[in-house]
Amino acid sequence: MAELLTSAQMRAVERAAIDSGEVSGLELMERAGQGVVAAIFEEWPELALSSYKAVVLCGPGNNGGDGFVIARLLKQRGWEVEVFLYGDPEKLPPDAKANYERWREVGEVAPLNTREFRHSDCDVVVDALFGTGVSRALSGEALSTMSQLAGANGDRYDKIVCVDCPSGLCLDSGRVLAQPSNPALADLPIQLNQLPRSRYPYGGIGFAALTVTFDSPKCGHFLDDGPFLCGKLRVVDIGVQDFRENSRRDILDKSGQKTGRAAKLVRRPEVCLVHMSPIVKENRSFAQPLMLWGKDPQDHKYTHGHPLILSGLSGKTGAARLSARAALRVGAGLVTLGTPHEAVTEVAAQITTIMLTEIDTPEILTRVLTDKRLNALCIGPGFGVERAGEFLPYALAAKRATVLDADALTALSESETGFADLHANCVLTPHAGEFKRLFPDLATKLAEPPIKGPAYSKVDATREAAKRAGCTVLFKGPDTVIASPNGRCSINAAVYDRAAPWLATAGSGDVLAGLITGLLARGLAPHHAAETAAWLHVEAARSFGPGLIAEDLPEELPKVFRALGL
Numbered sequence: 358m359a360e361l362l363t364s365a366q367m368r369a370v371e372r373a374a375i376d377s378g379e380v381s382g383l384e385l386m387e388r389a390g391q392g393v394v395a396a397i398f399e400e401w402p403e404l405a406l407s408s409y410k411a412v413v414l415c416g417p418g419n420n421g422g423d424g425f426v427i428a429r430l431l432k433q434r435g436w437e438v439e440v441f442l443y444g445d446p447e448k449l450p451p452d453a454k455a456n457y458e459r460w461r462e463v464g465e466v467a468p469l470n471t472r473e474f475r476h477s478d479c480d481v482v483v484d485a486l487f488g489t490g491v492s493r494a495l496s497g498e499a500l501s502t503m504s505q506l507a508g509a510n511g512d513r514y515d516k517i518v519c520v521d522c523p524s525g526l527c528l529d530s531g532r533v534l535a536q537p538s539n540p541a542l543a544d545l546p547i548q549l550n551q552l553p554r555s556r557y558p559y560g561g562i563g564f565a566a567l568t569v570t571f572d573s574p575k576c577g578h579f580l581d582d583g584p585f586l587c588g589k590l591r592v593v594d595i596g597v598q599d600f601r602e603n604s605r606r607d608i609l610d611k612s613g614q615k616t617g618r619a620a621k622l623v624r625r626p627e628v629c630l631v632h633m634s635p636i637v638k639e640n641r642s643f644a645q646p647l648m649l650w651g652k653d654p655q656d657h658k659y660t661h662g663h664p665l666i667l668s669g670l671s672g673k674t675g676a677a678r679l680s681a682r683a684a685l686r687v688g689a690g691l692v693t694l695g696t697p698h699e700a701v702t703e704v705a706a707q708i709t710t711i712m713l714t715e716i717d718t719p720e721i722l723t724r725v726l727t728d729k730r731l732n733a734l735c736i737g738p739g740f741g742v743e744r745a746g747e748f749l750p751y752a753l754a755a756k757r758a759t760v761l762d763a764d765a766l767t768a769l770s771e772s773e774t775g776f777a778d779l780h781a782n783c784v785l786t787p788h789a790g791e792f793k794r795l796f797p798d799l800a801t802k803l804a805e806p807p808i809k810g811p812a813y814s815k816v817d818a819t820r821e822a823a824k825r826a827g828c829t830v831l832f833k834g835p836d837t838v839i840a841s842p843n844g845r846c847s848i849n850a851a852v853y854d855r856a857a858p859w860l861a862t863a864g865s866g867d868v869l870a871g872l873i874t875g876l877l878a879r880g881l882a883p884h885h886a887a888e889t890a891a892w893l894h895v896e897a898a899r900s901f902g903p904g905l906i907a908e909d910l911p912e913e914l915p916k917v918f919r920a921l922g923l
């Protein structure tokens with residue numbers, strides 16, 4: 358799994374690299390600039406065949422410093438390069454200043470002025486105004502220039518290349534820092550955070566054509582507006598990976614002393630990107646749960662678990678049937694649908710391999726669960742909120758690995774005992790609306806305009822939710838965040854080239870609940886079950902493609918497993 362860094366973690370890695378004496382800040386800046394130029398030519402090979410024109414917008418920090426390097430390297434290739442600086446050159450930090458001066462030996466720098474910039478025609482615009490150091494909403498010429506670019510994007514400027522991120526995007530949250538009541542905004546074409554999604558295809562390009570970041574992707578590249586604004590993400594190596602990896606332990610300098618501050622900042626809790634396919638062979642720890650799917654010839658069906666999925670009343674049984682099918686396809690040995698008497702005929706008529714047992718009352722559920730072979734439970738899909746309220750205390754008292762989805766989440770939010778009955782083997786799977794009902798204060802905090810960086814993020818909210826609930830929480834979306842009470846956190850991002858917009862279809866959540874339940878039954882720990890299920894869910898959708906309906910998802914799994922070499 359790729360590790361995602363926060364801005365503070367990235368700064369700490371950079372600091373540790375420089376403090377080690379093995380590399381200077383200036384060298385890192387040169388590598389960063391080279392990386393961006395190489396990424397531009399990789400993205401548009403035709404640009405390497407001749408000389409074109411670039412406008413480079415540089416900001417007051419080291420992001421601007423990268424901009425001066427890029428300007429110089431393009432100029433060396435015979436390009437015409439126009440450079441604008443937002444800020445006072447005398448106040449640039451040392452490495453950026455050094456690159457400003459190197460650039461001044463070969464070219465001009467104009468103060469950033471939107472009116473002038475507006476008249477600049479060019480093939481590529483490089484946005485090097487702000488990167489990881491953005492701490493508040495943009496204002497003045499920086500804001501109006503970004504607004505100008507956003508307004509003209511796609512028409513006049515189709516190759517906007519962002520250094521580290523679109524300027525103003527908070528790389529911890531994927532949200533654009535903005536002042537809600539700034540009178541100056543009225544005159545601007547549009548702000549980054551107002552770009553209409555409808556103008557662009559889902560998962561498509563909202564602002565930049567290409568964003569190039571350094572060493573590791575950051576959380577904000579995958580959360581919220583991040584992917585929409587970044588367009589396409591490239592991560593370039595700047596040779597600091599040893600410091601990132603070492604920093605999980607204590608970073609020691611050459612004399613064996615800890616380089617304290619940096620080490621502390623970079624250490625856990627970390628956020629990982631759930632990304633399995635290339636990792637299966639490389640990363641044993643993540644591959645292990647996958648190995649579970651390879652069934653041993655000596656095994657019998659109970660070795661692979663036996664989940665119980667509770668069904669809704671007649672006319673509402675489809676959701677639980679979808680969950681059951683997914684649990685079976687993901688490898689549970691047996692799956693039973695707990696069905697109310699009046700829906701038995703309806704359910705029985707539509708299942709073959711899945712078993713059925715009558716469960717009409719919470720007391721019967723308790724009795725059925727005296728069979729210890731039933732080792733995982735799913736409650737919620739199509740269940741009815743009122744019924745879920747009645748069954749939930751009994752379901753939780755059974756202390757099975759339990760997925761609470763859909764109506765069970767609404768019932769939980771209305772329950773008088775709140776989260777008291779939840780236990781560490783539960784997984785909650787809210788979408789945004791359910792999350793708001795369960796954790797109204799966290800949802801409000803998340804909805805507040807992000808004025809200062811680092812802004813409150815979906816990662817922060819899900820982590821707080823998991824801690825409060827005392828169990829794993831999977832907060833759905835194209836940026837699904839999975840968090841557990843110990844702070845462990847992963848993002849399963851269905852964005853960039855992994856976008857699967859057709860996954861937004863009726864019943865898709867029921868399938869996800871079933872996948873988690875099946876994996877819990879197979880013995881995966883809750884966090885692992887949730888992230889593996891979320892990953893498979895997207896892979897199945899991508900494998901099937903457009904036209905997908907929820908029923909197709911479980912049936913596509915064998916293909917996904919085959920592609921993984923299982």
Ligand SMILES: NC(=O)C1=CN([C@@H]2O[C@H](COP(=O)(O)OP(=O)(O)OC[C@H]3O[C@@H](n4cnc5c(N)ncnc54)[C@H](OP(=O)(O)O)[C@@H]3O)[C@@H](O)[C@H]2O)[C@@H](O)CC1
Binds near residue numbers: 491
């Ligand atoms: N990490 C690495 O390994 C490497 C990193 N590199 C590069 O460095 C970049 C990070 O550089 P950075 O820390 O100097 O931050 P950056 O984004 O340039 O801006 C900071 C400046 O902006 C200011 N400022 C903030 N918000 C503002 C606002 N709204 N409006 C106006 N001003 C505002 C802020 O001032 P202050 O908040 O202190 O008032 C400060 O002066 C990173 O993104 C990458 O491109 C590579 O070169 C090498 C390898």
Ligand SMILES: [K+]
Binds near residue numbers: 484
């Ligand atoms: K930038």
